[in-house]
Amino acid sequence: MRKVYIQSDNIVSSLGITSEENFNALVDNSTGVKMNYTGNIYKELPLSLIDKEAFIKKSESSIRNFQSYTFFEQIMIWSAVDALSKVNIDASSDRTIFVISTTKGNIDNLKTKEGRQSDNYKLWYSAKRVCDYFSNNNEAVVVSNACVSGVMAVNTAAQLLQTGAFDHAVVIGADVVSDFVIAGFMSFMALSPKPCKPFDDNRDGLSLGEAAGCLVLSTEEHSDIAIIGGANANDANHISGPSRTAEGLYLAIESSMKEARITASDIDYVSAHGTATMYNDEMESIALNRHGLQQTPVNSFKGYWGHTLGASGIIEIVASIKSMENKLLIKSLGFDEKNNGEQINVISKNITKEVNIVLKTAAGFGGANSSIILKKY
Numbered sequence: 001m002r003k004v005y006i007q008s009d010n011i012v013s014s015l016g017i018t019s020e021e022n023f024n025a026l027v028d029n030s031t032g033v034k035m036n037y038t039g040n041i042y043k044e045l046p047l048s049l050i051d052k053e054a055f056i057k058k059s060e061s062s063i064r065n066f067q068s069y070t071f072f073e074q075i076m077i078w079s080a081v082d083a084l085s086k087v088n089i090d091a092s093s094d095r096t097i098f099v100i101s102t103t104k105g106n107i108d109n110l111k112t113k114e115g116r117q118s119d120n121y122k123l124w125y126s127a128k129r130v131c132d133y134f135s136n137n138n139e140a141v142v143v144s145n146a147c148v149s150g151v152m153a154v155n156t157a158a159q160l161l162q163t164g165a166f167d168h169a170v171v172i173g174a175d176v177v178s179d180f181v182i183a184g185f186m187s188f189m190a191l192s193p194k195p196c197k198p199f200d201d202n203r204d205g206l207s208l209g210e211a212a213g214c215l216v217l218s219t220e221e222h223s224d225i226a227i228i229g230g231a232n233a234n235d236a237n238h239i240s241g242p243s244r245t246a247e248g249l250y251l252a253i254e255s256s257m258k259e260a261r262i263t264a265s266d267i268d269y270v271s272a273h274g275t276a277t278m279y280n281d282e283m284e285s286i287a288l289n290r291h292g293l294q295q296t297p298v299n300s301f302k303g304y305w306g307h308t309l310g311a312s313g314i315i316e317i318v319a320s321i322k323s324m325e326n327k328l329l330i331k332s333l334g335f336d337e338k339n340n341g342e343q344i345n346v347i348s349k350n351i352t353k354e355v356n357i358v359l360k361t362a363a364g365f366g367g368a369n370s371s372i373i374l375k376k377y
Contacts, residue, residue, distance in 0.1 A: 150313020
């Protein structure tokens with residue numbers, strides 16, 4: 001089977017519009033989660049929002065017909081433009097496939113009669129516009145499976161490359177905060193009134209964020225970071241509640257390790273989903289314990305970016321790669337103590353450490369679970 005390498009990346013978020021800007025903020029333990037006025041639904045919530053004025057100022061000149069795209073499309077295109085600028089890959093080639101990860105896309109366009117009468121709220125439509133921008137004639141693959149969409153999209157792209165159907169993949173994940181998204185999570189009583197605290201005993205819900213991320217994958221060896229395993233599983237437990245025994249995530253991790261031909265002792269670090277909800281964080285802790293990973297360093301990046309939905313898996317993989325390259329594990333922001341439930345080794349301060357193998361996990365509504373394993377050569 002052909003090996004798949006991660007050649008390039010980008011992150012657009014409240015912390016910056018490049019991977020470097022974002023990772024520097026993570027190193028400084030700076031958060032983009034701020035109290036924000038949300039307008040029509042709730043007066044104020046902790047949200048991680050992209051500075052739209054700063055984004056436009058920095059990116060507008062790099063994107064043709066910038067104003068003709070929605071904000072959601074703008075951040076996706078910029079993320080890909082920046083990532084592709086660092087590699088010698090023909091984005092228009094029929095040997096390059098675009099894989100788009102999002103949960104809600106342009107759903108805010110449904111608020112107007114004009115938006116409802118057009119196709120611009122449909123996920124395939126935005127995906128096609130991205131492909132058209134890069135003159136790529138392949139039909140984009142759209143992955144929209146709740147909060148595992150990002151990790152699942154990378155797994156999907158890697159599998160397509162392994163079959164030989166394509167040589168390169170441009171994986172883009174994005175979502176923006178909208179009234180629809182806020183109302184949806186509030187209906188589950190899943191949002192915290194304060195910045196989230198992943199894995200902490202006093203966690204009481206998640207913080208929402210918006211972001212875009214891009215990973216350029218290739219079967220050509222121009223990178224020392226490779227995808228060596230990945231899997232998806234469903235626990236079929238409940239529409240919004242994860243398995244109490246973590247069955248779905250356990251199976252996804254087990255299958256990933258089997259494909260990677262490694263054991264738990266080979267994993268140097270786990271980048272968890274870590275939403276800061278009571279059920280998700282305990283479920284992940286159980287899954288890691290069942291695999292003997294309770295002593296392996298674990299963090300969540302949600303305290304920095306909030307939960308960015310379809311972008312989360314992508315940008316957290318990018319942050320994990322930067323940790324590998326810089327031999328630096330980032331503090332799990334918002335975490336103070338974990339004395340209850342299954343015990344895991346949550347990173348409470350930045351740690352200098354050689355990191356060669358990383359496990360990234362994700363979980364989502366509908367019982368969806370995904371994991372991916374990266375190796376530095």
